[in-house]
Amino acid sequence: xxxIDQPTEMTATEGAIVxxxxxYQTSGFNGxxxxxxxxxxxxxxxxxxxxDGLEEKGRFSSFLSRSKGYSYLLLKELQMKDSASYLCxxxxxxxxxxxxxxxxxxxxP
Amino acid sequence: xxxxxxxPRHEVTEMGQxxxxxxxxxxxxxxxxxxxxxxxxxxxxxxxxxxxxxxxxSGMPEDRFSAKMPNASFSTLKIQPSEPRDSAVYFxxxxxxxxxxxxxxxxxxxxxxxx
Numbered sequence: 001x002x003x004i005d006q007p008t009e010m011t012a013t014e015g016a017i018v019x020x021x022x023x024y025q026t027s028g029f030n031g032x033x034x035x036x037x038x039x040x041x042x043x044x045x046x047x048x049x050x051x052d053g054l055e056e057k058g059r060f061s062s063f064l065s066r067s068k069g070y071s072y073l074l075l076k077e078l079q080m081k082d083s084a085s086y087l088c089x090x091x092x093x094x095x096x097x098x099x100x101x102x103x104x105x106x107x108x109p
Numbered sequence: 110x111x112x113x114x115x116x117p118r119h120e121v122t123e124m125g126q127x128x129x130x131x132x133x134x135x136x137x138x139x140x141x142x143x144x145x146x147x148x149x150x151x152x153x154x155x156x157x158x159x160x161x162x163x164x165x166x167s168g169m170p171e172d173r174f175s176a177k178m179p180n181a182s183f184s185t186l187k188i189q190p191s192e193p194r195d196s197a198v199y200f201x202x203x204x205x206x207x208x209x210x211x212x213x214x215x216x217x218x219x220x221x222x223x224x
Contacts, residue, residue: 033212042200042215043152087152096165097142097213099152 022088134203
């Protein structure tokens with residue numbers, strides 16, 4: 001089977017930094033995606049990693065280590081609007097994308 | 110661009126009824142995906158199409174589910190007969206190509222409740 005694990009919930013303070021981890025054990029790997037999903041809304045694309053290393057995009061960064069089956073999403077200068085679920089997804093191949101259960105992040109004042 | 114369009118946004122029906130969900134992908138996107146999201150199982154891929162042809166339907170739960178894509182701008186997901194356990198949010202997504210920067214763009218979803 002395909003396993004994609006991430007913490008269920010996290011809480012952080014406005015202005016702080018938070019790191020959301022994702023580990024995966026899958027039969028294939030063609031890239032790892034992070035999506036943001038606000039309650040009652042559709043997932044929206046945040047980042048994509050296919051090679052090892054850090055990808056930075058504004059306040060958000062994503063890291064990948066393929067040998068360790070590990071990724072993290074780093075959110076800096078947290079804002080209240082960052083409260084959402086963050087979904088880690090692995091592209092197995094042929095457009096077969098498997099999602100983790102998501103991490104619900106709550107940002108407090 | 111209008112993005113991926115789904116209808117209806119909400120559907121409440123009774124067990125045993127037929128349900129049809131509709132999707133219009135982003136123009137120019139060759140891939141279309143149907144997902145189901147529940148609290149218990151998260152986001153699951155049901156089926157996807159490439160150039161209107163179903164490629165992988167291994168995620169379709171059972172024969173009560175069927176999907177079609179008669180042309181590049183329209184797809185349907187049908188449940189017949191519906192059951193309470195089908196209650197979920199159904200998302201349609203589209204992309205230009207496989208993976209990479211051609212990410213999948215999700216529609217707003219259809220929240221289905223089967224009583």
